[in-house]
Amino acid sequence: MxxxxxxxxxxxxxxxxxxxxxxxxxxxxxxxxxPQTPISQVYLLPAQPAASAGGPTIERSLRIVQPNASQFINGSRIAVQPQGSEITAYSGSRWSDPAPILLRNRLTQEFRSDGRFSSVSTDDDNLQADWELGGDLSSFQGVYNGEQGEVVIRFDARLVQTSDRRVMANRSFVARQPINGRSMDDVVKAFGQASDQLAAQILAWTRQQAAN
Known part of the structure; x- marks a missing residue:
C-alpha cells in the first residue's frame, strides 16, 4: 500500500x-x-364476475363499504398461516391495495355485473343509498396444513338500512380454495377463485333479502 x-x-x-x-x-x-433490496411483485386480485342473470330490477340503491379488518389483514401484504396460529406474509409479494379494499371492489364488481340493483356505489363515491353492505373481514390468507395449502376468506356481512341505520340482516360467509401449485401465481389464482365464490354467495344472499 x-x-x-x-x-x-x-x-x-x-x-x-x-x-x-x-x-x-x-x-x-x-x-x-x-444487502440488495428484493424486488417486490405487486398483484391484482383476479376476478371473473358473474354475467347478468336477468330478472326484475330491484328498486333499491346499494352502497358497498370497506369492511373492518385486523391490523395485519388491513394492509397490502399477502397474508399466510404457514403453521398453526402463526401468521406472516409471503415474501417479496404484495397486493395492489389493502385486502379490505380488494374485497369491497370485488363485491362492487359482482353487483354491478349482475345489474339488478337500481344503482351500486361505494363509500368512496359518497352517494345516497337505500341500503349499505358492510361487515368484518376476519380472514384473507393462505393457510397450510403440512404441504397442502388453501386460501381462506371469512366475511361477516351486515346489510343496513341507511335511513335509520337499522341492521336488516347479517350472515357469516366462508370461502375456501385449494392452492394447486407452489408458485406465487398459483397462490394469487386461488385468492381470485375464493373471492369469486364469496362474491357470488353474498350477491345471492342480498338479492334474497330484497325479495323478503
Missing part, C-alpha cells in the same frame, strides 16, 4: 491521479456488505 501511495503522489498529471483513485476504490465497491 505504501508503494501505491508513493506512486499516486508522484503523478503530476491530474487525470492520471483521478484514474488511479478510481482503481484503488474498485475493491472497496466490490466488497460492500449492504
Amino acid at each position: 505504501t508503494d501505491l501511495k508513493l506512486m499516486f503522489t508522484g503523478l503530476r498529471n491530474p487525470f492520471s491521479r483521478l484514474l488511479w483513485a478510481v482503481i484503488l476504490c474498485l475493491p472497496l465497491a466490490a466488497c460492500t456488505i449492504l
